Amino acid sequence: MACQPPCLETVLPIAPLCPLAWSNAIEPANALLEDWLFDAGSLTRRLTRLSADSFTVVPASEGWAVLREDECLALGLxxxxxxxxxxxxLSGHGRPWVYARSVAGQQALKQDGFPLAALGSRSLGELLFVNGGFTRGAIEAGRYPAAWLPIDVTGEAPWARRSRFDRAxxxxxxxxxxxxxxxxxxxxSTEAP
Structure with a gap:
């Protein structure tokens, strides 16, 4: 039987028993979800407009770590x-709207010199869209396992999207x-889809 998100955690908190089922379509179709999940523009710019310029990036954690299995697969590692x-x-009016997790392989990041470790409260999205040379891959969406979220985030399997940005x-x-x-x-809107 196929495993469906949210997956249960194993002993290692980063390793699910099954991978998240990412897809390039939402079933059943939902116009609101599709508008936000599959928009190819900068999410930072869109959230800035939605918040009437009351947008902030609030760092939660960063550092070297073993990447999850699905991340290794997506990055070809x-x-x-x-x-x-x-x-x-990514917060609007001081409220967390989006939890963002960005990962890059150690060797490629060191060789490229991209300042991922030095961003602080600056938006990665803005650098990726402004900094020449990055190409965005396909956008995939799915229900993000609640077990993968930070402990201060509550709720069950919220909608998420991911895409890969490549430069050399x-x-x-x-x-x-x-x-x-x-x-x-x-x-x-009053509640999550």
Whole structure:
């Protein structure tokens, strides 16, 4: 029987019993979800407009770590590869709207020299869209396992999207998880889809 998210954790908190089922379509179709999950533009710019310029990036954690199996696969890295992991909240009006996790393989990041470790509260998305040379791959969406979220985030398997940004040998996988407060902030919306 196929495993469906959210997956249960094993002893290692980063390793699920089954991979998240990423897809390039939402079933059943949902116009609101598709509009936000598959928009190819900068999410930072879109959240800045939605928040009437009351947008901030709040760092949660970052550092070298063993990447999850699904991240290694998406970046073409061997299992248990080391990489830089950056986790932030994209906030509007001081409320966390999106949890973002960005990862890059250690060797490629060091060779490229991209300043992923030095961003602080600056938006990675803005650098990826402004900094020449990055190409965005396909956007995939799915339900993000609650077990993968930081402990201060509650809720069950929120909608998320991910895409890979490439420049020469460097691949950066960016995952954005839309939290319930985001959906509540949309005009005319009161709850998460």
């Amino acid at each position: 061997p299992p248990n590869a080391m990489g830089w992991v950056r986790e932030v909240y 040998a460097l691949g950066i996988l960016v995952t954005e998880v839309f939290l319930p407060e985001f959906w509540a902030a949309l005009p005319g």
